[in-house]
Every structure is written in structure tokens, then in C-alpha cells.
Amino acid sequence: MSRSAPWLVRRNPSVLLALVLALSVLTLLLTEPLPLVALYGALAVGACVGARLHPWRFARAQVPFLLFGTGLVVVNALARPGEPLWPDAPVRVTAEGLSIGVVLALRALVIGVGAVAFATSAEPRRLVVSLVQHARLSPRIAYALLAGHRLLGELPRQWRTITRAHAVRLPVSERRRGRASREPRLGVRALARCAFTLLVVSIRSSERTAFALESRGLGPGPRTVWRPVALGWPDGALVAGVALLAWLALLAPRAAGALPA
Template sequence: MIQSVNPTIKAIAVLIPGILLSFAFDMITPLIFLIYILVLTLFFTHIPLKKWLLFFVPLSLFAIGLAWMTMLYTDESYNTGPVVFQFLWFEITSGSFQVGISLALRSLCFISLSLLFALTTDPTKFMLSLMQQAKLSPKLTYGILAGYRFLPTFKTELNLIRQAHQIRGVQRTKGLRQKWQNNKQYIIPLLASSIRKAERVAIAMESKGFTGERNRTFYHQLTVSKKDWIFLISMFVALCFAFFISDQLGFLRLIGQD
């Protein structure tokens, strides 16, 4: 399953094909690659379908809206061909229609790739993999990991501050402007609490002998196995296959081509 793939290899397998796909300006190439990503997500992950749709559907609506605006305001060099349909005073030509659909499909590919990585990757293992495989500085990775671990505590701290204000009889007013003014009262206490926690973590790490050196041992040792390379190669093969099929069908169009 994709959950067991090394996080660094998975990040490369998601990032580079996504960048290369952005150069395709036709509809067939992103469509084929999108189908491949959806097959991976549905059959080779343990992501609950309901959870995946909860993220995918709102983001896909954004992609559709972006494609619609592209159709209405396409550059003149692409706004060619016969008129497909007319909306108010806008005439949607076949050229602008293809550009809009291509943009929507590419956006859906980016969304699917992002969800594939985010929903199948443990943040702690990702940070450890960046240190072990990508040789990223431990100071940076442990700092990011500590900050990520602190995020859930901010909500608890905020609730405590609000309850303290209510006990002390601080007046709460309605309205967006007044709420913004009241929220300013939370900034200093939250900042002070964050500084205290950061100092405690720094003292604890220093007491345990953390120096930030790259040559260190790890309790959880992550490795790159054969299945990781298979996953990476399969992503590039699928993208090359999409480009090849699109070219054979005569639809392939790269950015900058006339």
C-alpha cells in the first residue's frame, strides 16, 4: 500500500510529475494521468472514500470555477475556432473551451496528488525521512516538527483564555469589527505561552544532548526499499504514457506551442 512508501520518495513521486504535467496544455494528457491517480487512491490506499470526498469535492468546485473564468477571459491567441456556446455577451469558442477544460483537469490532478500525499503520509515519518534520506538539517526538521505538534494546543490555550476572560467579566460584544478587536486581547497571552513552551522544549532537547549535528543515530530508522522505487518509477511511467497517448492521438499541446 502507498501508506508504507518512504515519505521522501513519495514526495518526489508527487512533486516532479505535478510540475511536468503543468506544461501540458491539452485535455487528454491530464485526463489520463488523473484516471491513474484516482485508481491509485481508490485501490492502493486505505483512505476512506467519505474522507477523501470531503476534501476533494470543495477543491474540485474551485477548479471548475477557475476553468469557467478561464473560458470567459481566454487570451486571444487561444480564443480561436467555432463558437461552442454563448453566455450573456460572452462567446465560448472551441479554443477557449479546450483551454478551460485542460486547466480544470490539471487542477484536479494537482488536487488528487496533494491528497494522495497528505492523507497517506505521517508527518513525523516525513520529517525523519527528510533528515535521513534528504539529509536535511536536524535543527530545521525538529523545529518544524515541534511547531506542528504545538498547533493542536493553541486551540486549548485559546479556550482557556476565553474562559478566564468570562470569569473576570470581560464584556463580549457582537459584530465582526468588535470580534476582531476582542481577538486582539488573545494575541499577547498566546504569544507568551508559545515562548514558554518553546523554551521548555529547547531546554529538554539540550538536556538530552541534541546539538543539531547531521551525524546522529535515530530510534526510528527509515530506509528506501524496492517497492519505493517501483512506486516512483510507476508515477513517471504513467505520466510518460499519458504524454505518449496524447501525442499519438494528435492532442498533445505544450505551453508555448502555436
């Protein structure tokens, strides 16, 4: 791994995966909004700096988690019993449901930061090698996951190729043109045929991949790896830093409760 790569990218992917899982468990222990907000801010800064993520790119990656969190707030605020905040409002919003929904939404956002940092930092090949090396994962499972990941990565390109091929073969009378583009748009039946073609191509590709793995001797037993992934003191420093943040987040509610009113 080049030294010019971002700091998080040079870390051991198994350590990053373990930290994301531990972070998900940690959020279950936090029931106050302020520690979650502080933890989210610290992790967001660390992810942007450590992975060299542009703030706009990071913000776009957080949109799905923000939408999911908004849904949690709305559902809990409207569905949970409790004291209504606005008795005269046409919609019953309870204080208990709103507070619980906010906490659940913040948990989702904190987990989202870890997921974004992991997805942008863990290279698939290094992750598989690290899981085999350090997590003692079976090579059969690890390389099957890597093959599946690469197959999924090829699906968008294959979909574009298939849809364009179907668009060329369609009669002019069956094409629907978009307003902003001259490229013909396929109808529902044509898209269904494209989806079936993509399914067949994916099954055949996975079958060829399975035969290739078997022919290369991928079976049970010890194996060597090419370009092993290092596990060193920077990974320990990362674990210590995240553990310190977690300890402070858990300690903050107790410290706030001990302060005089």
C-alpha cells in the same frame, strides 16, 4: 511499522514527497484534458486503495482543489481573448480561455490527489527521519520542521481553551448567544484578545521548544536516529508504477494524433 497499516502508509515518506513533487512537474507537460482526466482517475483509485481512504473522505479533501479549479476556469474563460462561444450572451466567454482554464483546473486536481495521498500517508516523525536518513537533510532543519508541525497541530486545541476561558470571564451583558447552542459567542473585541493571547502562547511555546532542542545537543554533525525508516523494493515498485502512469499520460496525446481521422 505494522503490516496491518495501509500500503501507502508503510512506504518511505521521502519517496512519497519526491513523487508528489515530480507529479507537479509532470502536469506542466500535459496540455490536453483527456490525459489529465485519465491520470486523475488512476491516481484517485490508487490513493483510495493504497491509503484506505473512504471515497466520501477523499471527496471532501478534494473540495478545496475543486473550488480553486473552478476559479481558474471562470477567470480564464472570462478574461482571455479569443473566439466567443456565445456571441449574443451578456458575458463574453472565449473558447481558448475555457480550454486553457479546464486544463489548469485538471492540473490542480491531479496535484490535489497527490497532496491528499501524501498528507494521509506520511506520518510526520517518519518523514523527518527519512529526510535525515535518505535525503541528507540537516537535522537542525528537519527537527525544527517537526517541532513547527506539532506546534501548528496544537493551535486548534489552544484556541478552544482560550476562547472558552475568555467566555467564562466575560460579563453576561457582553455575551452573544448562538441560536442552536447555549454556549456564549464572543464578540469581535473578545476574539481579538483571544488571538493576541494565542500569539503570545505560541511564541513562548516555540521558545521553549528551541531551548529544548539545543539542550539535547541538536547541532551540526552526524547523528543517529531511533527507529530508522526502511527504503526497500516496494518503494521502487511504487516509483515504477507512477512512472508508468506518467509515461502513458505523456504518450497518449501522441498516440491519439497518430490515429487516422
